[in-house]
Amino acid sequence: MSDPASPCTDFRRQLGKSLDKSAKTMARLLPIITGALLLVSLFNNLIPRSFYVALFQRNLLLDSIIGCVIGSISAGHPMTSYILGGEFLKNGVGISAVTAFLVAWVTVGVVQLPVEIMILDRRFAIARNLTASIFAIVLGILTMLILHFI
């Protein structure tokens, strides 16, 4: 019979507690994550590729802002953003706009914002997404300038 006060028993008890806590958290989050996935799937099919290309106007700042907005409202696998970004470049869209689009796609989550607010914090989620949007535009312009000089 194992000693109830032994380190092994104590570890097993702690492990049981940790598993229980994780299971409860995951069960609470399952409807949120399922809902988010459903929204992502809908947006992904709702916005066609041709819509993106028609939007850009060949203006450094404006195109970066447009790239950032499209990247922010889009959701899905980053691979999709590379494919779309590659198509934008082929269609003559500037590197700053494409960069802002790529960065915003993976750092800003408008679709996931309600989930981020619910699980983390409203003020944090808004501040994070807002700064990430500004940084996407800044990074777009900076990347273009750096590539121009090196």
Add this chain to the structure above:
Amino acid sequence: MPKQGIKKIGGEWFFILAVVLLYILVLFISPSLFSESIRFFSRIFVQILPIFALVFLLMTVSNLFINRQFVAEYFKKPGISKWFFVIIAGIISTGPIYVWYPLLAELRDKGVGYGYLAAFLYNRAIKIPLLPVAIFYFGLKYILVLTLLMVTFSVIQGMLINRLVPAEH
């Protein structure tokens, strides 16, 4: 329905209910969009299931070993090493962003500042397994410049968020 019953239903269930209602609406407006979206959903849901398992495992390990004392020791020290840890963790993490929210919420509850969570999320944008695809589309020079800028800006964002959103607000 008794008031207590309403209180027991969490916001997460209202959220999924709203999404289901939206899908029902889409089914009537555009059945093809509905079926395409459901097909896409099924595919990504199956893809993220193993990531869920990984997250569950990490959460359990976090619950087991990362207590407030641990966090106080390793995460609350100011310095470059903590940023370095957050950057590496963000880069090596996989799966959709929202799958990581529960773990981040746990870390926040254990005293990790919001800035570090933001830096972690920002660095998730750097996907090592996808680098060959990114290089194929945009070239090595572009990807190197962008990656370095993103790592730098993740720390800037983290510092900014630490000021904008204090841990206890």
